[in-house]
Amino acid sequence: SFLAAPSKVLFAVALDENSAVSPNERSSSIVGNQWDILDFGDIEKKLAENLNDEDIERVLQCIDAVNKVKRLKLANCVNITGAGLEPLRGSLIIEQIDLGLVGAHQSPKLYPEPSISCNHVLPILDTIIATEGCALRHLQFPLVWLQEPSTDSEFHQFLQRYNQMWANRGTISCLECNKGLPVGSGSRNEWIGTDTHGPEYGQQYNTCYGCFKHYCYDCKMNFCSTCQMDYCDDCTKMSDCQVCGDSHCNDCCEHECHECNAKICSECVKEQYECYGCVEGQVCHICGDCDRVFCSECCNFEPGMISCEECTNNSCDDCRLRRFLQGEQDCAECNKRIAPLIVRESIVSRSLKEEVESLKAEVKELKRENKELRSRNWN
Ligand SMILES: [Zn+2]
Ligand SMILES: [Zn+2]
Ligand SMILES: [Zn+2]
Ligand SMILES: [Zn+2]
Ligand SMILES: [Zn+2]
Ligand SMILES: [Zn+2]
Ligand SMILES: [Zn+2]
Ligand SMILES: [Zn+2]
Structure with missing residues (x-):
């Protein structure tokens, strides 16, 4: 299909503008049920930037996201408060929620600052991490939440509950060297940074953004200082910037x-x-x-x-x-x-046309020969 997945559902939602909020047959048949990954980075940036919470909420309802979506990436949805994530409450299937609001391999810095708010989002995330059998593997937060860390904040309390969720999962080791995880760069051994003085506050450690596998940083895990994500060697190749010396995808x-x-x-x-x-x-x-x-x-x-x-x-x-x-x-x-580019373009397309013509002629000739051979065989 020529429409990116989120476009399809937005289209369906638009068709249903006037009908009830609950999914109906028409939209379900348009959007289908391939919803493992809902990545708003797949649609036009301008469109994503203009989506509001109602739009997001309708999309999530329309595709039954709470039971279908494993990865949610809200790339470029800078216009939302997060209230539209309501339909995800208690999801047992969601593995990744990327609230960074930027596309893959983009700097998380946004200007103007987005209005996505802890007040709306954290209660929803809490219903997910509190559910037994929760599948969550990776959380990415918007940069604005990480910039003025305070141990008194609701966000800080949430980070502690999230760390507790991981602790409850028991021992997890590096898939390569078997070392016990997490090993962040601090000494705290936590899955998500809670050191309000550290640069990694609110960053999840030892978990590849791409495949969710767990490695230590001595083996296959790298941190990119541009997109500020962990990636394993299998998911992205890294280089060092010759100016700042940091490692980057x-x-x-x-x-x-x-x-x-x-x-x-x-x-x-x-x-x-x-x-x-x-x-x-x-x-x-x-x-x-x-x-x-x-x-x-x-x-x-x-x-x-x-x-x-x-x-x-x-x-x-x-x-x-x-x-x-x-x-x-x-x-x-x-x-x-x-x-000059236009001229080159037209020459290229002309020579392509010529090539197609000569191939057609060749095929015709081959067919004729083939026929001739066959009729000779008959005789
Ligand atoms: Zn290791
Ligand atoms: Zn990976
Ligand atoms: Zn990167
Ligand atoms: Zn040079
Ligand atoms: Zn240059
Ligand atoms: Zn650099
Ligand atoms: Zn350009
Ligand atoms: Zn001009």
Whole structure:
């Protein structure tokens, strides 16, 4: 199907706008029942950003999330308070709730700060972790909840209850070396950081975000300082940023020096707008459409040229070309700029057409030969 899973359900929910809140036959038949993973990162960012709690609540009800969804990722749902998570109360099946509100391999920093609130969310999470046989393996919290830690807060109390839930599960060991877990970097041996002075407050330890397997940090587990997640070696490849020296998922550390190919994390590039090591002081540019960072030297973009002075568009040329091909770009200046790309594109599509034609001819010829051979065999 061409619609991403959450789009399908949003579409169904929209159709049901005027009917009762409970799932009805029409929507159930549209959305089907493949709901292990409900990831709002699969839908258009703009759409997710505009969803409110009522929307989320209707979606969760419509798909019977409490009995179906194992992984819930609220990527880009920055407009919610969390009240819409109500239908998840007491879920025995949910394994992961990612309240980080950003997509995979994105920095958790959000501006403006999202309004998701402990008051709405924690009582719901409590019904999940208090249920016997609860399947929860991984919790990711929004960064705003972690920034001013206080032992008096409701959130802090919740972290302790969550740690208790893990403690009740008995001994868990590193799948590689068998060392008893958890071993965070502090001395507290807890599954989620509660040291209000530590940098890892509210972060879950020793649990891969991708596969939920448990490893120690000496074996297969890595912490990425951009997306601030633990990943095991099997789920994501890591590199060290040559500026800050921290370890990052390759998808998070996507900028590469054109001279030495050293990886630079997006954090270091974005904050300082510089390429380090080789291109001192050169400004890099970020495409307004695709978020790629372009070096003035490693790509063909002249400094200051990624944005158009005519229409103030700051897309990269690939994005300009895409928009042109979709008939969405009216600016003559932008079109002039990507003229060589347009020409190349039309040559490519023409030569593809020619190739298809010659293949067709070839097939025809083969069929004819085949027929001829067969008729010869008959005689
Ligand atoms: Zn280990
Ligand atoms: Zn993993
Ligand atoms: Zn990462
Ligand atoms: Zn860095
Ligand atoms: Zn370099
Ligand atoms: Zn772009
Ligand atoms: Zn650069
Ligand atoms: Zn323009």
